[in-house]
Amino acid sequence: MDMNQYLSMFIDESNDHLQSLNESMMGLEANPEDLSIVQVIFRSAHTLKGMAATMGFEDLASLTHQMENVLDLVRNNKLRMQDFIFDTLFKSIDALESMVEDITGGGEGKADVSAIVSSLQAIVRGEVPAAGGAAAEVTAAAAGNAADAQVYLDEFQYSVLEQSLQEGHQVLYVDVAIRKDCQLKAVRAYMVFDLLERSGEVVKSFPSVQDIEQEKFDYGFSLYYITQKDAGEIQKMILNLSEIDTVTAVALDQESLRQMGQESVAATAEAPAPAPALEAAPAASNASPAASAHGREENKAAPARAGGAPSPSRTIRVDIERLDVLMNLFSELLIDRVRLEQLASEVQNGDLTETVEHMGRVSGDLQNIVMKLRMVPVDTVFNRFPRMVRDLAKSLDKKVDLIVTGADTELDRTVIDEIGDPLVHLLRNAVDHGVESIADRVAAGKPETGTVHLRAFHSGNHVFIEIEEDGRGIYPKKILGSAVKKGAITQEQANAMSDDEAYQLLFAPGFSTAEVISDVSGRGVGLDVVKAKISSLGGNVTIYSTPGKGTNFSVQLPLTLSIIAAMLVRLGSEKYAIPLSSIVETGIVKQSQIRTIHGNKMLEFRGSHIPLVSLSKIFSIPDYDESTEEETEIVVVRKGERLVALAVQDFIGQNEIVIKNLGKYLPEVQGISGATILGDGQVALIIDPNAFIK
Known part of the structure; x- marks a missing residue:
């Protein structure tokens, strides 16, 4: 068989x-x-x-x-x-x-x-x-030569290192041995970490940073390190510190990093079960595990846990490519339907008109079904996070509650496939750097257990995913101070920056405000990756934070990447579509209202001046020039806080359009994000407002 x-x-x-x-x-x-x-x-x-x-x-x-x-x-x-x-x-x-x-x-x-x-x-x-059985083994392993110890990477740490290599950073495996006669080896180790933090980012160390701080290590440690400096330079820098015996720094490439990652996966699969010290069995059984985080999903049906036979499956798996083909075929069907309606009105045959009208109603229902087929609940991404947060909280010795809401919110399948990794980065940052340690929380008058909310909800043509924790919050002055210290901005620029602008510095590549190095992450490691990925999906990230109270990372995403609501406009004999999600408003301006400042056309709009862009000149449209008309229709589009007015000839109206890419035969056209086929068979190009604002 x-x-x-x-x-x-x-x-x-x-x-x-x-x-x-x-x-x-x-x-x-x-x-x-x-x-x-x-x-x-x-x-x-x-x-x-x-x-x-x-x-x-x-x-x-x-x-x-x-x-x-x-x-x-x-x-x-x-x-x-x-x-x-x-x-x-x-x-x-x-x-x-x-x-x-x-x-x-x-x-x-x-x-x-x-x-x-x-x-x-x-x-x-x-x-x-037995109490301490596994702990004794770990201590014995750590007491061996650090050169023999392998620093194992988890999936998140591996992805950070891989992304750093792709962006042109150096990824080093560094092994440090401190002299045996060193009296304060933890202080010496701290000096090494402090030196390294000035020129890059430590992603993972063995033993862990907590163990090193408490002198639970012999005279050596190993770590993975991201920097712009080469291995030889890092080696010399560390050797310049006193009481350092030997230093080995090896630069890793994609292949060697991949092998390290595979060894880490194998080691995780083969690792023996830990053996924590246990109280008497009755006492242990009466309390739920205290140090662990547990996931709690609201909006989940309780009967799923009940005994008895599970309900039969009501779903089937369909290849995403088949759905793409179905979508393309359906768009062709819409074109033919409009053509049939035109013919029926010309022929004036009652039976034909009735049949075409019925076909129109059926195809309208079919359109709704086809559009919904590509939509997938975000639950498919969210369901792996409770376990991840639980393991992370245990490793950091914190108590964390993950509360998931809105897991049934639907997103386009193409967005769902890409959003998982950015959310992993944000959640790990929330647990590691947002939620304080138990001692710090008690000192601040907070409950021992920190709370991380993971929410998803619809708003207009967008889906918002929020990760909010009740931790220490972000201090804008601390971010600006760190940015000035690293030379990213000047003191004058820092003084002029608002809190929101300071928060955006967290998304700069390699930026970190962490005073204590962590094995899990540092705010800034991976956040640039998060920003890049979400921007590529047509979304953006906003940070809201109250120092001492907590932080909210809000991710805004388009509802779908295949079907959007758009405003159709005419420029001469050509038609264009502008996504409604980017439009602030439309209007008409007289030529006398347009001003020229430093050679650029500007327009007064609600108390400020914004640029006026001529689409007919950018796209070289031969049969239209708005400068010859007394009045010009404009569409004001937004990206973040920046606005720009696009000059058009006429508004055709709003429509739901199916996005088609321009194919590999056409070069990437500036200002155009794709095309759509209209009801009369004509092709309309879809304008990318972000390109004009850049």
Whole structure:
């Protein structure tokens, strides 16, 4: 029996079950006594085991079988869920995900999971891990030569380093050994980090920065570092510090970084389960895990957790390319419908007119359905964040609640595919640098548990995604001080900047205000990537912050990249479309109102002067020149706070248009973002207002 034909189905369904396992485990961690959730987890694991065994992926099936054994004891009240059991099951799910990823990439889904299997079997036997067992191993590993220690990267850190390489920065792997006779090795290590921070950004270190500060390391440490300087220069800089024994700095390229990333994934899959110190079992079972973050999704249907058979699936998977073809064919159908309506009005045949009118109503309904087919709930992106925040909060020893609202808000599939990574960067920044440590929160009179809100909602032709936390907030003076210190701006420019302008400095490449280096992120590392990605999708990011109270990152995105509302205008014999989302207002101006300042045409608009751009001159339209007319129609468009007026001949009206790109045969035309086919078959070019404002 040929299993290859079922492989894509197996991969899709496995990913669905793994996502379900993650979500259900998060729910169980918040409510450890709820056995109905255990039933859901057991069912998903059992189904996954059966599918893997059928497809011949034995490693995947055997690991799932060991998970089943633990879950079976829990659902039969023979075992109480505790912190170390949650951690082991989460590690098992991570290992399953890496196996499925390997299968997706054409591999056989094999991995050495003996350590995780041993931990699961120990749980079944009722063995409680000894306090400090794993911690002692970690300390022993750290006590070895730092050159032998590998700094493992997570997905976020790897993406930051990869992006930095693409932007022309140097990515270095630095290994530092401090002299054995050094009395204050933590201070010496701090001096190294401080020196490096002046010329770049430390992304990850081993041991962690917290361990180094507390002298929980031998006489060496390793780190990944982003800079503009070369390896030799960095090596000399560190060696100039006193009491430094040896320094090795190696520049990484894309290939060597990729190999490091693969080793990190393998190490994560093979890592043994941690063994935290446990209180007496009854005490541990009565409290939910304190140090962990748990996801809580409002607007979720509760019956999903109830026992009994799951409801049958009401969805099918369709390749996105097929939807694109459907959209193109439908636009052709609209053109023919308009042509038929014109012919019917000329022929004046009653039966023909009635049939064409009915066809018009049906195709109108069909248009709504086709447009909705490409829309996907943002839930498909949001559902991986509760687990990520939970793990991040545990690693930072913080208490964080992630509250998700509006997960059913819909966005175009092409936007959904691209928005995941920017949101990961923003969430990690919120948890790491927004939410304070437990001690700081208590000192500030706040609850121990920080709250991060992840919201999505519609507003006009846009979808807004907000990430808001009740942390320390952003201090504009601190940003400006750091920018002046780094030479990004002058003191005079800093004095003239508003708070909003200061916040925008956070999006400058490599900018960071962090006083304490973190293994997770520094505000500014990755934020330039966030800004670039969201801008490429036609959106923007706004920051609202109250010092001491918290920060809100608001991401504005277009509802869809394939269908937009537009204003159709005429210039001579040509027609153009301007996206409604960019238009502030339309109007008519007399020639006497237009002024020339330094050779540029300007127009008085609501108390200020804005540029007037002649589209007929920019696009070399031969049969229209607005300067010969007494009055000119204008369209005022906006990008951020900047406005510009576009001169047109006539307004045709508003319309929903299907965007078509200009194809690879046409060069990139300045000021044009695409084209659309109108009802009469004529092509109208779509104007990109951002190009004129730039």
